[in-house]
Amino acid sequence: MDLVVPVKRLTEAKTRLRGAAGDDPAAHARLTLALAHDTVAAARDARLVDRLLVVSSDPVVAAALAALGIEVVPDGPVPGLNAAYAHGAALLRARRPDGAVGALQADLPALRPAELDAAITAAAGHARAFCADADGTGTTLLLAAPGTDLDPRFGVGSAAGHALSGAVALDGDWPGLRRDVDTPEDLGAAADVGLGAHTRAVLVPCSPH
Template sequence: MDLVVPVKRLAEAKTRLRGAAGDDPAAHARLTLALTHDTVAAARAARLVRRLIVVSSDPVVAAELAAVGVEVVPDGPLPGLNAAYAHGAEVLRSRRPDGPVGALQADLPALRPDELDAAIAASAGHARAFCADADGTGTTLLLAAEGVALDPRFGVGSAVGHAASGAVALTGAWPGLRRDVDTPDDLRAAADLGLGEHTRAVTVPCR
């Protein structure tokens, strides 16, 4: 499986999470970047992930991730999260036209590699499949089989949108894969599962 992970410019990302790692904007940027680092590290450690690229035009994101061997490609010509996923999928498919591709959210600091492997394995036999978030309304992972368009529909109510588009909902527990972080409460819930090392290093007690 080849995965694409989009990351907004740090100054614009995770606005509802502001203050969770301190009050100054630099602290918020560090937290946003830490979430990405932990998500990407877990994904790269998954056995069934062949290649991963990050889509971002933020120079700090590009430099930080390149330093640990992650490929970063700039945003495509169209704005928005779904456009970033589609652009990343095009890049991956340009290299392996018939390979399966996946879209992974960048804010999964409690993700475990074995959870991602289990979700990818569970998607076998389906043209497209997705993992809903802990609330059941959003999407943390979308997978498309060989030769199938990714057709991302992330955003508010994306679980319904992906199901309506024909993607199959994956039913495994996978708490770290389902726990995306948009708010301080989400961050506390992720901490209960066990944060990755980068997020642990920049978070202040939030209980």
Template sequence: MTSTVDLVIPVKPLAKAKSRLRGAADGGIGEPRAHARLAMALARDTIEAVRAAPSVRHLLVVSSDPVVAAELGVFGVDVLPDGPVPGLNPAYERGAGFLRARDPDAVVGALQADLPALHPADLDDAVAAAIALFAAGAARAFVADAEGTGTTFLLAAPGSALDPRFGVGSARRHEASGALPLAGDWPGLRRDVDTADDLREATALGLGPHTSGALTPTPRC
């Protein structure tokens, strides 16, 4: 079995992404451009960690935001527009279908776009743990978030549907659907960022440079 994974990362339109973080980048003001920069920074740090992980063979971002497509395209990241059905899970399914059409024998993974403290080594370890389960006959595996209720990473073995069930309570839904939980100690992989408290915890783990820069106040003239 392959030792690598092809990953899908959806990125919402920046103006709508991370609504509970509005104001986090500018002292509570919530200026739209500052918020969009923070949302993009979270995705950029996640994507750069993914691209530095040897276990990732292909990365596909699903987004219809022209700013996301333009910025990531400069760095050679493949961006696929959203399909006709909106939502996170349809975006994952669309991306996984694209990757499987290219290689039906790929291990396919779905990763959240808000992991600014992600380390490539943690991602590599999680991929290796999932592939070991697949070699023993498992079809799907997932990494729960820091609270244990959500999901940050879902993987499917060759020949198995990704079947994403992200959203509130997704860890329970993924496990109920037959996906096996991965139990490694990967704090940056588990710490997705939806709220100011999440952001503080990610900061304590060590933010990537883009998110750190987006949180640095810009001097006023």
């Protein structure tokens, strides 16, 4: 499985999360980057993930993740999250046309590698499959089998959008995979599941509780 993880520019990302790590804009940028760090670290350590590609035009994101050996490419010519996923998927498919591809959100600080492996395993036999978020309305992971277009439909109501497009909803008990973070309340819920090391470090001595 080849995975695409888009990361927005830190100054534009997670606006509803501002203040969760302090009032300083730099603290917000550190928190946003930490969320991506923990997400990418879990994906990198998943046994069934062969290649990981981050799509980001933010130079801080690119430098930080490249230092860990993660490949980062800039956004394509079309703006937006779904365009970033499609751009990354096209690059991965150009390298391995017969490979499966996936789209993973970058704000999953409680994600565990075993959860990602379990979701990929559960998707076997389906042309496209997705994992809904904890609320059941959004999407945290979209997978497409070899020879199948990824067709990402992320955004408001994306779980319904992916289901309507023919993707199969995965029903595994994966709390870290389902717990994306958009608000301070989401961050507190992710902390209850168990945050990754980068996010924990940014929140000390701040606490989401």
